[in-house]
Amino acid sequence: MKFQIEPKDNIFYIRLHGKLVAGPETQKMMEEVDMLINEPVLLCAVDLSDVKFMDSSGMGVLVSLLTKFRNRGGELVLIKPSDHIRKLLIVTKLNAIFTIAENDNFAAQFLKESNF
Template sequence: MKTESSVSNGILHVALSGDLIGSPDTQQLLHSVDEHLGESVMLCAIDLSGVRYINSTGIGVLVSLLTKFRSRGGELVLINPADHPKKMLALTKLNAIFTVAESESAATELLKTPH
């Protein structure tokens, strides 16, 4: 799995590609997000359009990240999940928990709207 992250306008943008299936990739992702949380970033957009496959470990990491942001009063939005991740979110009924946006600009708009 490949992870790219950047912060702009107070939003952590993370783009994932490949398979989200466990260590060491998930540990790298969690570490990267933790570093940005130290910078008091409260909002996160994770682009899943490049993720081909996700298993229960990958789902667990996404839930963990959502919990990290929400417990700090922030929010996390998933962007355009590819077919398999979208099916896994529906199968686990987590599509009712996560906010999903169709594009990065839509995610930014959702995150910037006061809740």
């Protein structure tokens, strides 16, 4: 997996590419988020549009990210998960805890209107 973290308009955009599974890159991303989350930014949008595979450890990563932001009074949104990832979220009932946005604009609008 490859990732990019882009701060923009008080939102961290995490762009994931490849397979969302446990590994050194996933650990590196979580460490970077831990360092950045101490900033005043409490909103996050995770772009899953280029993630074609996710296993249970990948689901754990998403839940962990959501928990990190919510524990600090923030929020997290998933952007445009593929059909396969959407099905996994439904089967695991994680779709009940994550908000899904179709693009960056909808993600930003939801996050800013949530008053977090």
